[in-house]
Amino acid sequence: MKKEIQITVPESVMAGNYSNLVMITHASTEFYLDFAQSGPGIVDPVVRSRIILAPESAKSLMLALKDNIEKYERQYGGIRLSENRIPLSASHAEA
Numbered sequence: 001m002k003k004e005i006q007i008t009v010p011e012s013v014m015a016g017n018y019s020n021l022v023m024i025t026h027a028s029t030e031f032y033l034d035f036a037q038s039g040p041g042i043v044d045p046v047v048r049s050r051i052i053l054a055p056e057s058a059k060s061l062m063l064a065l066k067d068n069i070e071k072y073e074r075q076y077g078g079i080r081l082s083e084n085r086i087p088l089s090a091s092h093a094e095a
Helices: 053-078
Strands: 021-026 033-038 047-053
Touching: 047 053
Parallel strands: none
Antiparallel strands: 021 033, 033 047
8 A cells, every 4th residue: 555645845946956967876875866957158067956865766766757758758759869969977986
């Protein structure tokens, strides 16, 4: 039986942070997602938000994102990736 979770989003968080770049690193016990914004004239993007996840939570996030992308594409059509898009980058971090 799943328990319903009530989530509150404070006004200070409501606007969110736009990101088109994420650096993903990991250690043995957690994954780090550093979100930044890049674009013309931005030489060194600055991290605007960091999310730290346990490995199980990171995998659950991946599956939930995959599920939501599939639902989005069924409703609005396929998402095309531009050849000159800013690539998301990933690397490994040692703890």
